[in-house]
Amino acid sequence: MIELLNTLRYKSEGPDIDFKSAQYRFNGATELDKSEMLKDILAIANSWRDSTGYILLGFKDQRPHPAEVVGIRDNIDDAQIQQFINGKVKPKLTFRYEEHLYEGKTVGVITIPKQKRPFYLANAYGKIKSNVVYVRRGSSTDEAEPTEIAAMVNDDSGRGDIRLGLTLIAPNNEALPSTFARTYLEFTEEFPDYKKARKPSNPFEFRADSIMERDNSYFWREYAEYMKVDEALIAVQFLLLNQSGVQLTNAKLEVVIDALDDQRFQLLEASEVPTMPKPQWNFADRLATPPYVLTSQNSSLLIDDENESKPVVHVRFGSLLPGEQGRSETLAIVPQGIGRLRLRMRILGGEIATPIEEEHFLEATGESQSLDFEGFRQFVQRKLASSKLRTTE
Numbered sequence: 001m002i003e004l005l006n007t008l009r010y011k012s013e014g015p016d017i018d019f020k021s022a023q024y025r026f027n028g029a030t031e032l033d034k035s036e037m038l039k040d041i042l043a044i045a046n047s048w049r050d051s052t053g054y055i056l057l058g059f060k061d062q063r064p065h066p067a068e069v070v071g072i073r074d075n076i077d078d079a080q081i082q083q084f085i086n087g088k089v090k091p092k093l094t095f096r097y098e099e100h101l102y103e104g105k106t107v108g109v110i111t112i113p114k115q116k117r118p119f120y121l122a123n124a125y126g127k128i129k130s131n132v133v134y135v136r137r138g139s140s141t142d143e144a145e146p147t148e149i150a151a152m153v154n155d156d157s158g159r160g161d162i163r164l165g166l167t168l169i170a171p172n173n174e175a176l177p178s179t180f181a182r183t184y185l186e187f188t189e190e191f192p193d194y195k196k197a198r199k200p201s202n203p204f205e206f207r208a209d210s211i212m213e214r215d216n217s218y219f220w221r222e223y224a225e226y227m228k229v230d231e232a233l234i235a236v237q238f239l240l241l242n243q244s245g246v247q248l249t250n251a252k253l254e255v256v257i258d259a260l261d262d263q264r265f266q267l268l269e270a271s272e273v274p275t276m277p278k279p280q281w282n283f284a285d286r287l288a289t290p291p292y293v294l295t296s297q298n299s300s301l302l303i304d305d306e307n308e309s310k311p312v313v314h315v316r317f318g319s320l321l322p323g324e325q326g327r328s329e330t331l332a333i334v335p336q337g338i339g340r341l342r343l344r345m346r347i348l349g350g351e352i353a354t355p356i357e358e359e360h361f362l363e364a365t366g367e368s369q370s371l372d373f374e375g376f377r378q379f380v381q382r383k384l385a386s387s388k389l390r391t392t393e
Contacts, residue, residue, distance in 0.1 A: 001100050001109070008054055009067040013139035015047035017054050019061040023072040023108060026080070034084070035126025041085060042128070043136035044112050045093055045119045046144065046152065051249050052350040057108030071105030081110075090122050094353040113162075113351040114246070117152040118144065162248060162351050165241040168343075168360055171330050176236060178361065183231040184337050184368040187224055191373050194219035194279055213280045222277035224376060227383075229266075229274055229334050234362065238328040240347065242320040249350035251320050253328070255313035261339030263364070267303050267311055268332040301329040335364040 011017050018040060025033035044053040059067040078097040086092055095112045118133040128134070133144040133152075144152070168176040196215055216222070238255075242248045259265055305311040317326030333341065340363045347356040371379060 001098070002102065005056075005100070005102050005107070005109070008056060009059060009069070012063050013061055015053070015136045015138070016044070016049040016051060017056070018044060018136070018139075019059040019067050020055060020057045021060040021070050023057055023074040023076065026076050026084075027074065031126040033126075035128050037081075038085065038088065038121075038125065039128050039134055039141060041093070041095065041110065041112065042089065042119050042121075042134045043141040044110075045095070045115070046117050046133055047136040049114065052114065053112040055110040055112075057110070058102075058105060059107065069103045069105055069107065072099075072108055073106075075099060075106075076108070088121055088123070088125055089119050091116070091119070093119050096353045111353060113353050115351070116156045118149050162246065162349070163243040164248070164347055164356060165239075165243055166253070166345065166347060166358055167239040167241070169237050169239060171235050171237055176362075179363045179365055180234050182234070182335065182364055182366040184335065184366065185224075185228045185231055185376075185379075186336075186368065186370045187228075187376065188370055188372045191220040191224055191376070193217040196279060213282050216277065216279055216281050219277055219279045220373070220376075222274070223380070226274045226276055227376075227380065229268070229332070232334050232336065232364075233273070234333040234335070234364070236331045236333060238315055238331075239325055240317050240320065241325045242322055245322050246351060247322065248320045248352075251317035251326060251347070251349045253313075253315040253317070254346045254348065254355075255315070255331075256310055256344045257313075257333065258342045258344065259339060260342055263335060263337040263339035265336060265341065266334040267305070267313065268334060269301060269303055270330040270332065273332050301331060303331075333362070337368055338364050338366060340364075 008017060013019055020040075024037040026037065040055055044055060047053060056067070058070055058072040060070050061067050076097065076099075081097045082095075085095070093112075094115055095110060098109050098111070099106055100109065101107075120133050121128055121130050124130040133149050134141055135144045135148065136142075170176050194215055194217055238253055240251060240253060242251075257265070257267065300316050302314045303311055304314060313331055315328040317328075320326055335341070340361060343360040343362070345358045345360065347358070369375075369379070
């Protein structure tokens with residue numbers, strides 16, 4: 001929300017945004033006062049716009065400069081506003097009200113997605129007439145003409161309720177199972193530097209490999225980290241299908257994972273998953289490959305781990321046309337022991353007034369192994385022998 005407010009305050013008032021320097025008079029207010037909020041919400045809901053509309057409370061418009069943050073003093077509960085608005089407006093209007101701390105001050109945000117119009121009151125209330133369609137034009141509110149109302153109905157004839165399908169899959173496009181048998185490795189000692197056994201060198205013999213290659217002294221430690229992740233990894237991708245008759249804009253998924261049995265786990269983006277290390281550094285390879293790769297800042301899957309105990313996975317799908325499907329990059333879940341995991345997911349979008357919440361459960365089974373260096377080498381040898389056996393079968 002902070003990101004959104006940073007953007008909106010630089011916009012000018014128009015059919016999709018209205019700045020209010022003070023909170024609406026609501027609690028204990030007269031019908032005339034409360035009708036101010038009602039009229040503004042109706043006008044934004046009926047306005048001609050391409051995306052979600054907003055009424056920002058606690059912001060003072062000072063064009064051409066960004067809106068000044070002045071804050072609000074009085075608090076209003078969303079449930080009260082919902083009951084008040086939808087007890088009077090026809091048909092039912094989808095919106096939400098939230099209060100946030102922004103730049104040290106409390107501000108209010110009324111979010112109104114695009115939806116079927118027109119909206120009106122069956123009975124007069126305060127300064128609002130019955131059966132009149134109010135619409136926002138530019139930064140002002142006016143009564144819509146009959147031809148304009150007809151155009152609203154025609155323009156929104158294909159617009160329906162937002163219907164979405166969220167699916168979790170494996171990277172190979174198969175359905176994600178609910179149970180995963182894995183091996184969870186722990187190491188009981190610091191592994192030594194790697195040194196390749198070599199024959200005594202002939203001082204009169206020229207060897208190109210001695211110049212081009214150097215031992216990777218970190219190999220055993222890197223290999224241990226690679227195996228620890230590879231043996232326990234659960235790879236997940238998210239598919240979001242827009243099953244509605246209207247485009248969904250700014251589609252986003254938020255995922256929080258809970259360890260239901262108090263086991264530890266790690267979350268990694270696909271680019272962070274370790275790859276199999278090499279025992280030697282090859283000088284020619286290092287010349288051919290950059291020492292680092294800049295990752296895109298517009299990745300569709302990002303892990304926000306500022307709160308280490310509850311990292312949040314953010315998946316951005318952008319805009320999805322009716323029938324279109326968005327697919328995320330891979331999320332690597334790395335349990336460090338057996339136990340159940342709960343994925344709490346929230347789907348957000350420009351046309352969704354209240355986030356859609358879903359849950360998915362996974363169970364990590366298998367065995368844990370504590371290995372010293374020699375035990376790890378034996379473990380690797382068994383894995384390699386098993387892999388060769390499967391290849392020859």
